[in-house]
Amino acid sequence: MSAADRPLLSVEDLTIEIAGASVVDGVSFAVQPGEVMALVGESGCGKSLTSYALLGLLPDVAERTAGSVRLADTDLAALPPRRLRKARGKDISIIFQEPSASLDPLATVGAQIAEALRQHEAVSRREALARARDMLEAVGIPDPDRRLHQYPFELSGGMCQRIMIAIALICGPRVLVADEPTTALDVTIQAQILDLMKRLVAERGTSIVLITHDMGVVADIADHVAVMYAGRIAEIAPVDDLFARPAHPYTALLLASVPRLDVAPKATLATIEGLVPSPGDFGEGCRFTDRCPLASERCRAEQPPLFEERPGHRTACWHRDRVGEIARAAA
């Protein structure tokens, strides 16, 4: 493989256990420079844990038991804590779902942005604040000179998320991980934050790993999509191909349950029957079996590998040739 098409970020076989149950199981994906990779799935599918694991920020109860997180030539998962700290915020950054809670309530916005910069670069306090100010401008915050000296409680959630983005990007990382960055925000603010992220990708060539449960957000911003179900990747594909021709029953049902404007008003919204199994109840086979209209004996007994359905489009389903039936039934 030549250097040109080697991915910037490559996650291989990532496995995370909580109390002996594998809540993330053999997850692999790769992100190219300047590309947006979306990890999609229901609550509890392991997408947020996956995002924390990229920076080695798993909560105490969770443990990464296997897998690598390769950023360029470095396996972040194998780094000793000191080296990993040097990479966090500098090579790879993360923003979270609750922007207001992610800022220290007792420190000014400027101090927190400057702190991120001074952690990685030997700059004076004054220069750090000057660059923090420029960063505030870059993330579209009006009146940055005043905002610099304000406290998080004086700012709205959308403002706080812009500040989190400023903190995340001030050292110029190559990868930005965004864990449901717009979930806690109003719809109009959501759109602004997504636009900002799109602009940053374009201007700086930053790759984004976007965690979301919102198919609308995926369609808006992602280049590639990995659909996760119960800790495993069900399907991974370029975004257009995934929306046009889903090759996993879960993806097809997920897409069918997105509200649409072109169907009759008051029509019942399609839902997926049943619940995600809890980590203790995972069987041997495909974890979607109990909710899948195509399920067979084989699904129950044997976990399907990721089949390459089309170039770049892989799906973990034994009955991938029949997924079109679900899509047609939903339409």
Place this chain on the structure above:
Amino acid sequence: MLGYALWRLLQAAISVFGVITIVFVVMHFSGDPTLLLVPQGASAEQIETLRHQLGFDQPVWVQYLAYLGGLLQGDFGQSVVQRAPAFGIVLSRLPYTIELAIGALIVAIGVGLPVGMLMATYRGTALERALAAVVLTGQSVPTFLSGILLIMVFAVQLHWLPTSGVGDVRFLVMPSIALGALSMSTFARMTRIAMVDELGKDYVRAALARGLSMRAVVLRHVLRNSAIPVITIAALEIGNLLAGAVIVETVFAWPGIGQLAIQSIQSRDFLVVQVIVLLISFIYVATSVAADFAYAAIDPRIRLAR
């Protein structure tokens, strides 16, 4: 901010006024104080003369106003036992109690805060369990017992420290430990709870994601955020230390206001008791005001709120 400060001081003044009034009412309705003051076997005429001298034959509201007027002029009445101004007697004992309270606070905060921080940082480890045992001991052994145990071990058996009394700093060691132990446990537990609470918050994970070490996150962010509940406890503990001083000063023959309070109650020198009660109440109010100002200094949400 200035409005907040003035409003808080006004509240404090109202509290002090309330305390003064309650003390007056309790004293007045607890019986005729003249009878406590005359020697046994005094004639009715002598009692009546003294009652008139002290003004207790006046209507209640006249007595109340005279009492308030006296307080405003710094007149807290005479000690009938020592034949001297009650305020001066209390004031002469105050430095000893302040010295003891500072010693106890050094024990309480100097040990309690680091112990609480270690317990929070190393939660779930053997270190935390060992420290928890220390905290539990400090919290469960009553002051009179720990005082006597300390005297037995360090003075009587080992001869390291003097048994009791005042003098150089060696005299201060055991009373400070006996008095500070309970507060130390309270500080340790509150610091631990406050820090564990803060460590679970999103901003900690976000600060780690910036590349900070856990140590830097704790020092720069978590400690400040944990300070508010700890300051609340500190304000209350200073009052508790003064109350605890009554026992410790008796055990260690320490001539502070705690010992004075016991002596004055035993000799029915009630005007001295009254000054002590007023003084301790005043310290309570003053520390809680100081705590409120400290919150404002730390937390912009309080400082900048209208």
